[in-house]
Amino acid sequence: MDSDLEREEQCDVVVIGAGAAGLVAGSTLAEATDVVVLEAALRPGGRVESVRHGDYWLNVGAQFTEGAGPLFDVMDRYGIERGSLAGRKAALYLKGRMVTTDSPALLLLRSRMSLAAKVELARVGLRIRRTHARMFSKNARVASEARARLDQESGAWLMKGVRTDEMRDLFRAWSGQWIGCDPEETAATQLTFSIGTALEKAAKVPNFALPVGGNQSFTDALAADLGDRIRLGAEVTSVTWGDDLVTVQYSGTKGPTRLTARRAIVAVPADRALAIMPGLPAEQRAALDAIEYGRYVLAGVFTSEEGPQRWDDYFGVSTPDLSFQMVFNHAAALRGQGPRRSGGALVCLAGGSRADELNKLTDEEIEATCVRDLLVLFPELEGRIERVVVKRQPRVVSYWRSGTRSTSQQTLRKPLGPIWFAGDYLAAPSLAAAAESGHRAATKLLQSLGAEAAR
Numbered sequence: 001m002d003s004d005l006e007r008e009e010q011c012d013v014v015v016i017g018a019g020a021a022g023l024v025a026g027s028t029l030a031e032a033t034d035v036v037v038l039e040a041a042l043r044p045g046g047r048v049e050s051v052r053h054g055d056y057w058l059n060v061g062a063q064f065t066e067g068a069g070p071l072f073d074v075m076d077r078y079g080i081e082r083g084s085l086a087g088r089k090a091a092l093y094l095k096g097r098m099v100t101t102d103s104p105a106l107l108l109l110r111s112r113m114s115l116a117a118k119v120e121l122a123r124v125g126l127r128i129r130r131t132h133a134r135m136f137s138k139n140a141r142v143a144s145e146a147r148a149r150l151d152q153e154s155g156a157w158l159m160k161g162v163r164t165d166e167m168r169d170l171f172r173a174w175s176g177q178w179i180g181c182d183p184e185e186t187a188a189t190q191l192t193f194s195i196g197t198a199l200e201k202a203a204k205v206p207n208f209a210l211p212v213g214g215n216q217s218f219t220d221a222l223a224a225d226l227g228d229r230i231r232l233g234a235e236v237t238s239v240t241w242g243d244d245l246v247t248v249q250y251s252g253t254k255g256p257t258r259l260t261a262r263r264a265i266v267a268v269p270a271d272r273a274l275a276i277m278p279g280l281p282a283e284q285r286a287a288l289d290a291i292e293y294g295r296y297v298l299a300g301v302f303t304s305e306e307g308p309q310r311w312d313d314y315f316g317v318s319t320p321d322l323s324f325q326m327v328f329n330h331a332a333a334l335r336g337q338g339p340r341r342s343g344g345a346l347v348c349l350a351g352g353s354r355a356d357e358l359n360k361l362t363d364e365e366i367e368a369t370c371v372r373d374l375l376v377l378f379p380e381l382e383g384r385i386e387r388v389v390v391k392r393q394p395r396v397v398s399y400w401r402s403g404t405r406s407t408s409q410q411t412l413r414k415p416l417g418p419i420w421f422a423g424d425y426l427a428a429p430s431l432a433a434a435a436e437s438g439h440r441a442a443t444k445l446l447q448s449l450g451a452e453a454a455r
């Protein structure tokens with residue numbers, strides 16, 4: 001492309017990517033400076049996406065909100081109502097029996113696992129609980145030593161001594177359903193964090209909730225407020241920078257554009273940042289290169305059953321011996337508030353190698369497979385399936401191979417000249433972490449502009 005034909009634009013700060021991190025960064029900056037947010041897709045939100053249908057919605061991106069920080073501050077600011085999942089339960093469905101996982105004793109007593117698998121489950125469960133407690137010890141030295149040690153181990157370490165296929169499948173399902181990868185692909189830190197948190201009672205997970213209308217209510221509110229400061233369909237192809245200037249080239253609806261700004265926040269997934277920043281120094285390149293993403297295949301199902309159902313009280317059911325590994329009940333957040341409305345919304349999902357298998361099928365085959373198995377789990381839904389939404393998600397949360405996480409995060413939390421990075425990979429990956437990273441990058445960036453003005 002002849003550069004003479006490019007449009008030229010200027011602004012104070014450019015944010016690249018309008019996922020949770022980029023939107024929170026954009027909204028924090030908009031109060032103080034002239035900001036433009038560039039988003040390659042035709043919708044804002046990135047990995048936050050919801051589908052609405054009648055009284056219900058399905059999250060086909062981020063499933064739940066949990067944690068603390070700017071994510072919740074923003075939802076409070078926009079008055080986004082949340083249905084708490086604190087009183088809801090999780091269950092395991094195995095060999096035709098559903099047992100709550102909230103009570104380890106009941107799980108061991110009632111589940112249809114072989115005795116050998118039950119002994120292994122008890123051992124692995126205790127190991128995860130112990131390591132999780134150390135990771136979150138009030139003694140900072142104990143916590144940091146535990147994290148450093150677990151960072152060096154692969155997730156398969158947590159399965160030491162396991163011989164039965166039943167326990168291997170269950171553990172693989174937990175890893176797939178929470179991170180979207182197989183246990184040996186990630187470090188033990190993240191697997192301990194995800195499974196350990198899931199083994200807690202839902203009431204102990206801070207702010208465990210489902211925003212009414214879907215998680216997209218959060219990103220929609222931010223995007224509406226940013227208005228025409230967001231350019232949709234604006235795919236950034238290159239980012240170059242000097243000491244105090246960033247040049248961004250993007251292809252937008254008005255043709256190729258060269259935008260110059262004093263500062264930038266790069267809020268795209270790690271592999272995308274590598275692709276658009278060819279001039280990255282070796283340290284940042286290695287840090288981004290270490291980040292991997294889990295993958296999911298989901299089938300969201302809107303149903304039309306009448307009256308109370310036995311799954312109303314469960315937010316999720318692990319299903320290691322079905323084609324998907326988990327069913328999340330998005331309608332659980334609405335139950336217990338007034339009379340039960342007819343219908344519901346369930347998401348069947350598979351991660352890691354189970355997702356790779358489903359990914360070989362057409363959308364129609366995925367739908368047929370998931371509906372068949374959902375009817376094995378809940379035969380009451382026969383004739384009650386209204387609509388199915390199939391979604392392939394190549395990026396769920398980020399994860400790291402053993403030995404790379406802390407160096408990668410430390411490097412990317414530092415600015416690179418006039419550029420800050422933001423994304424879920426800067427902390428224990430989650431929607432809350434993505435929002436926090438955007439807020440942090442924007443705050444640090446504004447401090448640097450303030451310091452420059454004072455010089």
Ligand SMILES: Cc1cc2nc3c(=O)[nH]c(=O)nc-3n(C[C@H](O)[C@H](O)[C@H](O)COP(=O)(O)OP(=O)(O)OC[C@H]3O[C@@H](n4cnc5c(N)ncnc54)[C@H](O)[C@@H]3O)c2cc1C
Binds near residue numbers: 016038048393395
């Ligand atoms: C199916 C699924 C389930 C999940 N479940 C949970 C959960 O239960 N709880 C939880 O806390 N988290 C969950 N997550 C993770 C959570 O959604 C993410 O951690 C978070 O949304 C990441 O936000 P982000 O802004 O860092 O990245 P993204 O949302 O990926 O945003 C990056 C944006 O950059 C844009 N972009 C990329 N390249 C370019 C380019 N060249 N030019 C311009 N724009 C570009 C993308 O289109 C995207 O909009 C889930 C994710 C998925 C997919």
